[in-house]
Amino acid sequence: MQQSPRPTPSRTVHVIGAGPAGLMAAERLAQAGATVVVHERMPSVARKMLMAGRGGLNLTHSEPLDRFTTRYGSAQPTAAAWIDRFTPTDLTAWVEALGQETFVGSSGRVFPRAMKASPLVRAWLARLSELNVEIRTRSRWVGWRDRALAFETPDGERLERPDAVVLALGGASWPRLGSDGVWAPWLEAAGASVTPFRPANVGFDVAWSPLFRDRFAGQPLKGVAVTHGDRTARGEAMIARYGIEGGAIYALSAALRTTVETDCRADIQIDLKPDVAVGKLTDRLSKPRGKASLSNHLRKAVGLDPAAVALLYEAGPLPASPRAIAERIKATPLTLTGVQGLERAISSAGGVALDGVDERLMLKARPGVFVAGEMLDWEAPTGGYLLQASFASGVVAAAGVIDWLDSRD
Template identity: 60%
Template sequence: MIAIVGGGPAGLFAAERLATAGHPVTVFERMPSVGRKLLMAGRGGLNLTHSEDFETFVGRYGDATSWLRPILESFPPAALIAWAESLGQSMFVGSSGRVFPKALKASPLLRAWLARLADLGVAVRTRHEWLGWADDGVLRFATPEGEIEVRPQATILALGGASWPRLGSDGAWVGPLRDAGAEIAPLRPANMGFDVAWSPVMQGFAGQPLKGIALTFAGRTVRGEAMITRYGLEGGALYALSAPIREAILAEGAATATIDLRPDQTRETLAARLARPRGAQSLANHLRKTLRLSPLEINLLREAHGRDLPTEAAALAAAIKAAPVRLTGMQGLERAISTAGGVALDSLDHRLMLKSRPGVFLAGEMLDWEAPTGGYLLQATFATGLAAANGAMAWARGD
């Protein structure tokens, strides 16, 4: 029997690969049900992958690109789309290039997937919390009936990172793996919101979006959206830059990003429109009528540049094109979409087997990689699940 510890996408996909090849498989999950984070992802439409060209796609993984490339080449976005469609889920490409099931939720896919796994003979044992290894190397689990031990032919650990711990992935595996000799980069939040010391006026806009903006930090600009929250800012534009912003805050205590509220218009175009006579109307009304700035955008400008905005057209246009926002902190792992850090590549061989404990393979967010939202997270989770399954099969047959 091959044991898979963790019932998320990486673990379940590894189970499918192994069972399809004829191996007996048991999935151990500490929660009462499997696939909980997948269902959470379904609340946002279940963005499975992205349709951009592969070179651009693989570059989204930053420092992990070189070692993830062959894994993603073995299971690229087209393969994930075909797999989802084999479960009866029609897929479509959104305007941003992101790929979703037409159902825009995860539950139909998960139901069909679990039915397939049951047909393949995969056993699922819920409420089994992995405790590590006994002295002789067997797996230890805490169950409602007491502690049990399991001695499999091979083991795949797919326990997730540490984000949204209430859904099951709490990072408790760090201790046992470190004791087993694995090098582990600290677990940190990724794709998370950031703190801003908003005035009470700006806090009153909590829950309202900034649409069609461009966010710039450290020389990199990302188009997208952001959401005002009482604590600060969150949303896709922030998530795409979350890694460098996080590192800057950890190093310096704060980071300043700039927001372009009208990225489709040049500063000169804005200045020409703002130069029109405004007569007796207030500056806020002038901005609303000439540029269609919303009350939120106008107050963001005042927050960024001071309550007394410049009235000269060129200076006002410059303010609209670059509104600085000081980010003073970040939301923690309990609210982050994903996790940075994890088991270092140097602790694994090319099959994702733990060098210090032969026969144990790792997959998913336990590994030290991160990526922005947009389908990259799930794609690499599935692909590393497949890679770990292939490694476990080779080990089980004596290779």
């Protein structure tokens, strides 16, 4: 893990946004000797991270870096440069240095042993306190007043004039947790280019039959493979009343979103038994089933759960031959008719254009203002890729601040 050079200790840096990117930038800046103040509009910090950690905080992924960095689409070169500065190995070591043991799951994902975010956040806040980082909650940035930063606080408006600022306000997903994207026009007025926000890692609408929707909403399709075009993602999909969501869907969400926006629909195929070949499925289905119904035969002979069996029927009447049924199991067709909104999205695409910041993540249009995390225009699937890049961008922004301050000195 690279250590940043030390700036002049008298320098003051304000970090706006207390999520993973902002807090990581604050830690690195304080370790380098800067006086750091963090502003958070909500009553407490890291709310989105805490929410994500309720089901097991997926910190990063253990796959090789050359494959890891392919997960960032058109932003791959930029994200790869960040992650080269703060790798998954660095992130794991940082978590464990906070006293939080980690482990690698069967999917290659890395989790804290506690399987939640709250112990990690508590340990992190203790470290920041030891570094004399000041955290001001209920301090909402409302733009610039001339060259000063303006904040709404319980005591009224407050103006601040730090030597540098790191903006880490998040994107526009889950706005109730603090990331609402209202800052976009302020940065545009300052000369930055901001791409409109779109939902990422989000569910898609499906016109389920009422019977299927009422019976199976909330049921998982475990260990499936989802294909759209020439891309396939394995994982879990979750049946929702509105349609379908889950990790296997999120991994394809950027391409699916684009197709739905262009064609008003997107077709996918779900392989309900990705580890079993068509021939083997055909053999199993060809065995006599006696008085058992076809649904029971599918459950017993193939190992499909009730939700998977119902999905086969949802795609249309089942063919008669075992071979044709096996082919349906391997490629159950499903049409997506719409995209859920930002309020239901795990993350967002869009934000400050990457060509509007330099390699230090400083706004080209506003020297001394740095941007980190989901405010920037990049996206990645769940699986550890989101958090990894957010943390890493905070590291890069902090180093950029230090470099810029040193150059001014």
